[in-house]
Amino acid sequence: xxxxxxxxxxxxxxxxxxxxGEPKYRAKQLYDWLHKKQVRTFGEMSSLPAALxxxxxxxxxxxxxxxxxxxxxxxxxxxxxxxxxGDGNCVEAVxxxxxxxxxxxxxxxxxxxxxxxxxxxxxxGLVRNLTPGELLGEVYEAQRQxxxxxxxxxxxxxxxPLDNLQNVLTFLDILCSEEGQHLxxxxxxxxxxxxxPGIRELMDKKLGLTLSISLHAPEDxxxxxxxxxxxxxxxxxxxxxxxxxxxxxxxxISYEYALIDGVNDTQEQAAxxxxxxxxxxxxxxxxxxxxxxxxxxxxxxxxxxxxxARRLGELGVNATVRRELGSDISAACxxxxxxxAGVTPYPPPSGA
Ligand code: SAH
Numbered sequence: 001x002x003x004x005x006x007x008x009x010x011x012x013x014x015x016x017x018x019x020x021g022e023p024k025y026r027a028k029q030l031y032d033w034l035h036k037k038q039v040r041t042f043g044e045m046s047s048l049p050a051a052l053x054x055x056x057x058x059x060x061x062x063x064x065x066x067x068x069x070x071x072x073x074x075x076x077x078x079x080x081x082x083x084x085x086g087d088g089n090c091v092e093a094v095x096x097x098x099x100x101x102x103x104x105x106x107x108x109x110x111x112x113x114x115x116x117x118x119x120x121x122x123x124x125g126l127v128r129n130l131t132p133g134e135l136l137g138e139v140y141e142a143q144r145q146x147x148x149x150x151x152x153x154x155x156x157x158x159x160x161p162l163d164n165l166q167n168v169l170t171f172l173d174i175l176c177s178e179e180g181q182h183l184x185x186x187x188x189x190x191x192x193x194x195x196x197p198g199i200r201e202l203m204d205k206k207l208g209l210t211l212s213i214s215l216h217a218p219e220d221x222x223x224x225x226x227x228x229x230x231x232x233x234x235x236x237x238x239x240x241x242x243x244x245x246x247x248x249x250x251x252x253i254s255y256e257y258a259l260i261d262g263v264n265d266t267q268e269q270a271a272x273x274x275x276x277x278x279x280x281x282x283x284x285x286x287x288x289x290x291x292x293x294x295x296x297x298x299x300x301x302x303x304x305x306x307x308x309a310r311r312l313g314e315l316g317v318n319a320t321v322r323r324e325l326g327s328d329i330s331a332a333c334x335x336x337x338x339x340x341a342g343v344t345p346y347p348p349p350s351g352a
Contacts, residue, residue: 001059009177020055022052035180065141067142075326080095090341091138093105103152104139105156108130109126109127110127115227129167139175139181163195192211210252214258216256219269219272225263246282259304261301271315288321
């Protein structure tokens, strides 16, 4: 069975003409149903002859992504989705409202093997990669559920996008294609824990997307303690490739820094971070870490977060404390999926 939603136009055309022996324009029609109209069944493809729809049903499939649960913030319109995939695995996506339009944060893997000590997504390890069609399915299903189109996309949900890079690249190719949803690469951000070969590949492709680096500590000792990936790709090498990325693409890098009480939130660490980023045109996103039931990490106090941000500002670093959206439905990344799988219980309602 062919996974149709995962095929870029050229491959779909090859499949339609060579495997089905149909004329080329049928591939265009099919792509339009899949990626513009975004239907979920062959039955809905009314411009295709019934015999062709039946053959499609016998030889191919449209990867299913279905919303199982939707939590909606009463404060700011943020929606958190739990999506079920064809094999019963679940991933999460978050819909956020911004003044420039809605933004969707999607997952790239079921689970994760990066092992960051403060993160819920990696607790059960990596189950599998999402296919390009499933990545598209997250976008299309969120749009179906809300009746609206996204204006930007963030690859910052469950999983490490650069650990599933080929599928992510195919997904972006389809999502940004003129005959599909035609989203601009400038409206896409990809977040990584720092897999250097993947960053290089993105750099060479010059796609114009925004790169976010999950830094979380300014020295190797502290970073390796919370992010095992740092042992393989230490800070010095990471900074080198980040500087190169900016030089080659002209795109400003965004650094993520989750403040963890007593781990990475001292004034000395703020100064070390400023030294590390000296001369880089970049932005630092400070996030008070989200507590995770199975982890011991505690978020820094509000005063410590403010002190850290102020110190960075004084040292000339462009830093902001991330505005928290959907705090009434907050469930740190990866926790919804674990609860749905019965691994951890749901917490009491917020405020309790
Ligand atoms: N694997 C990629 C993208 C997914 S994680 C990455 O590491 O960037 C998305 C972001 O959320 C990363 O910056 C990650 O470090 C951060 N994150 C994970 N758990 C968190 C938590 N409990 N609180 C705050 N940020 C967290």
